[in-house]
Every structure is written in C-alpha cells, then in structure tokens.
Amino acid sequence: MRYSQKLLFVIVLSAFPIFAGAQKQTVIDTTFNRTTPLKAAYLGSIIYPGAKIALEWPTAAYVVTKSKRHGVKSYRKEKYLAASMGMYYHEDFHTNVFLLAERQWRRLRPSGWFTEFAPGMGISRTFLGGTTYRVSNAGVVSKKPLAGYTYALASISSGLGYDFKKLWSKPFKVYSRVSILIMVPYNSYIYARPTVELGIITKPLLFKKKAKYIP
Amino acid sequence: MNKLKSVFTIILMSLLLQCQNEKITISVHTDDTFYVENNGAAMRVSVKGNTESGKIMLIVHGGPGGSSFLYHTKKIQSLLEPCYAVAYWDQRAASASQGTANKATVTLPQFGDDLKSVIQVLKYRYGATTKVYLMSHSWGGMVATQFLTAGTNQELVAGWIFANAVHDWPLNDQNTINMIVSRGSQEIALGRNVAKWQAMIEYAQSLELPISAKQSLKLNDYAWEAMELIEGFTPLNEDDIIEENLISDRIPYTSLFFNLINPVQSHLLREVNEKSFGSLLIKITIPLLVCSGRHDFVCPTATGLDLFTRIGSVDKQNLLFDNSGHNLEEQSEYINAFIEFISMH
Numbered sequence: 001m002r003y004s005q006k007l008l009f010v011i012v013l014s015a016f017p018i019f020a021g022a023q024k025q026t027v028i029d030t031t032f033n034r035t036t037p038l039k040a041a042y043l044g045s046i047i048y049p050g051a052k053i054a055l056e057w058p059t060a061a062y063v064v065t066k067s068k069r070h071g072v073k074s075y076r077k078e079k080y081l082a083a084s085m086g087m088y089y090h091e092d093f094h095t096n097v098f099l100l101a102e103r104q105w106r107r108l109r110p111s112g113w114f115t116e117f118a119p120g121m122g123i124s125r126t127f128l129g130g131t132t133y134r135v136s137n138a139g140v141v142s143k144k145p146l147a148g149y150t151y152a153l154a155s156i157s158s159g160l161g162y163d164f165k166k167l168w169s170k171p172f173k174v175y176s177r178v179s180i181l182i183m184v185p186y187n188s189y190i191y192a193r194p195t196v197e198l199g200i201i202t203k204p205l206l207f208k209k210k211a212k213y214i215p
Numbered sequence: 216m217n218k219l220k221s222v223f224t225i226i227l228m229s230l231l232l233q234c235q236n237e238k239i240t241i242s243v244h245t246d247d248t249f250y251v252e253n254n255g256a257a258m259r260v261s262v263k264g265n266t267e268s269g270k271i272m273l274i275v276h277g278g279p280g281g282s283s284f285l286y287h288t289k290k291i292q293s294l295l296e297p298c299y300a301v302a303y304w305d306q307r308a309a310s311a312s313q314g315t316a317n318k319a320t321v322t323l324p325q326f327g328d329d330l331k332s333v334i335q336v337l338k339y340r341y342g343a344t345t346k347v348y349l350m351s352h353s354w355g356g357m358v359a360t361q362f363l364t365a366g367t368n369q370e371l372v373a374g375w376i377f378a379n380a381v382h383d384w385p386l387n388d389q390n391t392i393n394m395i396v397s398r399g400s401q402e403i404a405l406g407r408n409v410a411k412w413q414a415m416i417e418y419a420q421s422l423e424l425p426i427s428a429k430q431s432l433k434l435n436d437y438a439w440e441a442m443e444l445i446e447g448f449t450p451l452n453e454d455d456i457i458e459e460n461l462i463s464d465r466i467p468y469t470s471l472f473f474n475l476i477n478p479v480q481s482h483l484l485r486e487v488n489e490k491s492f493g494s495l496l497i498k499i500t501i502p503l504l505v506c507s508g509r510h511d512f513v514c515p516t517a518t519g520l521d522l523f524t525r526i527g528s529v530d531k532q533n534l535l536f537d538n539s540g541h542n543l544e545e546q547s548e549y550i551n552a553f554i555e556f557i558s559m560h
Contacts (some may be wrong), residue, residue: 047462048465090465090467091465092248092259092261092311092465093259093311093465093467093470094313126313127235128235128250128257128313129235129248129250129259130235130238130247130248130249130250130259131235131236131237131238131249131250132235132249132250132251132252132257133249133250133251133252133332133336133339134251134252134253135251135253135331135332135335135336139335141335141336141339143237144252145235146235147235147250147252147257148257149257149313149314149315185315185317186313186470186473187256187307187308187312187313187314187315187316187317187474187477187479188308188315188316188317188318188477188479189308189473189474189477189478189479190473191469191470191473192469192473193469194469
C-alpha cells in the first residue's frame with residue numbers, strides 16, 4: 001500500500017466515531033466497592049455435573065459515557081482477578097478437579113445486565129473413571145489407587161449475567177458462562193472440553209449476622 | 216478452619232475412591248468399565264454382555280487413533296452380548312484413553328504389549344479360565360499380529376477373528392492399488408463415475424512400490440472414496456454410531472476427536488509403513504476366522520486371503536461377505552459368524 005493510501009486509511013478509521021455520531025469518555029470510578037465477591041456455580045458439560053467456587057478481587061472500574069446523536073449512553077467496566085476451584089464428573093471417563101486463576105473483564109449496563117470475558121490458567125488433576133490396573137513384568141496384576149494425571153490447564157470463558165442490586169436492591173448477581181477448558185499434555189497433545197456454568201455472585205456481607213437492636 | 220479443610224479433603228478423597236471402586240460383574244448383563252495402565256497410558260476397557268459364559272470377545276479397533284465405541288452397534292448389543300461378553304478396549308492415545316503417551320511410547324511393539332496387559336487384566340477380573348478371542352479390525356490386525364507373533368502370547372487367547380484387517384502394510388497397499396485399478400476399470404466400462412475412477416486409477420498406477428507413508432494415506436483416502444462409488448452399496452457411517460450412543464455410552468466426544476488428530480498417529484503410520492508380518496505368520500497356530508468384505512478397498516479380500524494361506528493354524532476358516540465394505544456393513548452376518556466361531560472354540 002502506498003503512503004498516501006495508508007494515510008487516508010488512518011484518517012478514515014480515526015474519524016469513524018465522528019461519522020457514527022458518538023464520542024467516548026472514560027472515567028475511573030474511585031467509589032468502586034473493593035469487597036471480594038464470592039462466586040458459586042453449577043458447572044457441567046451437558047449431562048456431566050460439576051461445581052465451581054471462586055473469589056473475585058476487583059482491581060479497577062471505569063464509567064464509560066458515550067454521546068450519540070440520540071442521547072447519552074453509559075456503562076461500567078470492571079476488572080477482576082479471580083481464583084477458582086472446580087470439578088466435574090464424567091462417569092467412566094474421569095473426575096477432574098482443577099484450580100484456575102482468571103483475569104475477568106465485566107461490562108455492566110444500567111439495566112442490570114452484564115457480559116464478561118475471562119481467560120485463565122491453572123492446574124488440573126484427573127482421577128480415572130474406573131478401577132485402574134497395572135501388570136508387572138512377571139504378569140502380576142495390581143490395583144493403582146487414585147489413578148489419574150496432572151495437566152496444565154488453560155481456559156477461555158464468555159458469559160452473561162444480571163445484577164439484582166440495580167433494580168431489585170438484592171446483593172447478588174446471577175450469571176451463565178460458556179467455557180473451554182484445555183488440558184495439556186494430554187497424550188502428548190491437547191484435550192479441550194466445553195463447559196457451561198450457572199452461578200451466583202454475592203458479597204460475603206450477605207452471610208454476616210444482622211446486629212441486634214438494643215433499645 | 217483447619218478442621219473444615221480436613222473434613223473437605225476426607226469427603227473429596229472418599230468420593231474419588233468411590234468412583235474408582237472395583238466393580239466386577241459376573242452376569243448376563245455386565246456393564247463394567249476399568250482402566251489398564253501401561254507405560255504412560257491409561258487405556259479404557261469396557262466389558263459388556265454375558266460374562267457368565269466364560270468367553271470374552273476382545274475388540275482390537277481400527278485406526279490408528281480409532282475407537283472401540285464404534286463397535287458398540289445395536290446388532291452387537293442384541294446378538295452377541297447376550298451370548299458372550301465383549302471387551303471394548305481403547306488403545307493408547309486413542310478414544311477415551313488418557314495419560315502421557317508420546318512418540319516414544321506410541322509404537323507397534325508397545326501396542327502388542329498393551330494388548331497382553333489387557334488380556335491379563337481380563338483374566339484377573341473374570342477368572343483365569345476365561346477364554347479370550349481377539350476380534351481385530353483394520354489397523355487392529357497389525358496390533359493383533361504383533362501380539363500373536365511375540366513369544367508365547369498366543370497361549371493367552373482361544374481364537375482370532377481377522378475382520379477386514381491388515382497384517383502386512385506394503386502388501387495391503389499393493390492390494391488396494393490392484394483393486395482400484397481392476398474394479399475401477401469395470402466401473403468405467405459400465406459408464407459409472409468415469410472421471411472419478413479415472414483420477415483414482417491414474418494415481419494408483421503412478422505409484423511405485425514401496426510407497427511413502429504420505430502416499431499410503433492418500434491411497435487410503437481414495438479407497439474410502441471408491442467404496443462410496445459402488446452402486447447398490449452404502450458404507451456404514453461411523454458418525455451415526457457415535458451419535459446414537461453419545462449419551463448412553465457416556466462417550467467423551469472431544470477426547471475421541473483430539474486423539475484422532477493427535478500427531479502421534481502420523482508418526483505411528485510412518486513407523487508401520489513398511490511393516491510386514493508375512494514371514495512370522497507360520498508361528499501362529501490358534502484357531503482363525505478371516506472375514507472380508509467384497510467392496511472393501513481399504514483392506515481388500517486379497518489381504519485376508521494372504522493371512523489365511525500363510526498362517527500356521529490348521530483350524531481356520533475364510534468368509535467373504537458379498538455386500539460389505541470396510542465397516543462390517545452386513546452386521547448380522549458378521550456377528551453370527553463371530554458367535555459361531557466363539558461357540559465352536
């Protein structure tokens with residue numbers, strides 16, 4: 001591409017928000033509540049059940065305002081670090097217990113709906129779905145307890161949820177997420193497993209006892 | 216907090232131990248799954264059917280990288296499993312098998328050793344007097360021949376079913392070439408799919424033996440394509456079997472997929488590309504049943520016939536299935552032949 005063509009391309013691209021009639025302003029939210037929320041979820045692959053619990057550490061929040069021809073639109077962007085422990089049980093195949101660290105990006109609409117995206121890394125330990133035998137060179141058969149393998153784990157997730165605090169003043173969010181868990185080295189290659197998560201996010205405050213009123 | 220951790224750990228461990236509890240069923244409706252760990256691979260074995268019979272047909276599946284789930288068809292469930300037990304074994308780095316198998320351990324001699332371990336575990340679980348019959352299909356023929364020609368291994372099995380299988384890779388390639396040329400010429404003479412057959416014949420005739428692993432793979436692709444072109448014959452679709460049993464057999468579909476495309480499979484194909492057991496077949500003396508499909512271009516009837524004539528066994532039978540290709544399409548006829556062979560031995 002010639003220089004003049006490149007320049008024209010950059011100008012057109014940078015002017016796109018103007019043509020679209022939108023201007024974007026991002027402000028750091030200093031009032032952001034840094035309490036650590038707790039997540040608990042059902043995690044499964046269609047018929048194979050599992051569970052997941054996680055803690056989220058908020059790291060930053062922004063309020064984004066977009067001016068458009070038809071008015072002003074705003075939403076919140078939140079960033080978290082999350083640590084989770086999960087497991088699923090696939091009968092006859094394996095039970096997988098894993099620890100995962102995730103970086104989460106969440107976008108919250110004023111209506112209470114939010115979307116999120118989270119890549120993660122961790123470690124997985126599988127337990128084979130049946131008694132495991134070994135045969136010695138002398139032909140003696142023995143059982144191996146808790147047989148299974150340890151794999152490095154990577155995950156990528158995308159989800160949708162609703163914050164009940166927005167309109168209902170309830171201190172929890174519900175969410176659903178689709179993830180792909182990738183384990184390596186599985187037979188010196190990879191194993192990828194899609195999972196679905198349905199869960200609740202709440203602040204530990206919810207579990208605190210209410211103070212008694214003493215007149 | 217520490218107490219809570221300990222309770223949690225104890226509950227988790229007991230749950231996991233519960234999942235790996237030994238379950239050995241001697242019944243007409245056995246449905247047991249266990250694993251055999253050998254040199255870095257944990258191989259799934261599922262035993263279904265009548266273990267009271269004292270006879271088990273052990274499936275040595277095709278591939279490499281195939282799956283034993285593909286053999287759990289409705290016909291095998293309704294015809295064979297009520298009479299005898301069937302052991303569905305997933306080979307290393309294939310199907311639902313897990314672990315750390317790698318290039319160094321995905322070798323044909325290792326597959327032979329794995330098969331020996333699986334038979335030893337079957338006899339440990341279901342009784343030392345249990346009779347085991349190998350049913351090798353396609354690539355499984357190489358694995359079974361490797362096992363049977365080593366040491367005194369053949370003493371562990373009561374019979375061998377060689378169904379649309381291979382024991383000599385270069386010979387099988389030659390037989391596929393010959394079949395493409397001869398059947399292709401007949402089809403062209405009849406004016407059927409002329410352009411497609413011509414392309415296949417041209418490729419087959421351009422090959423000079425010994426062919427490379429890459430050429431062998433392409434020839435294999437043409438062999439599958441050729442079966443699709445035979446008029447009045449519909450090859451058995453393996454995807455239909457998976458789809459049918461996905462939930463009931465608890466098939467880990469993505470494990471099947473990733474093991475199938477695992478690069479160790481191509482490494483293995485390169486290793487066996489010039490492998491022939493022809494001269495060793497005389498060592499095998501156990502009862503043998505050879506089954507071939509007339510439309511099988513992948514493992515042509517000539518391959519089965521070569522094994523039949525060169526093997527040391529005296530008790531042997533060769534059957535040709537007129538309207539079958541590679542995937543045992545005449546299921547009832549094949550299975551009835553298996554039942555008859557097992558009942559007689």
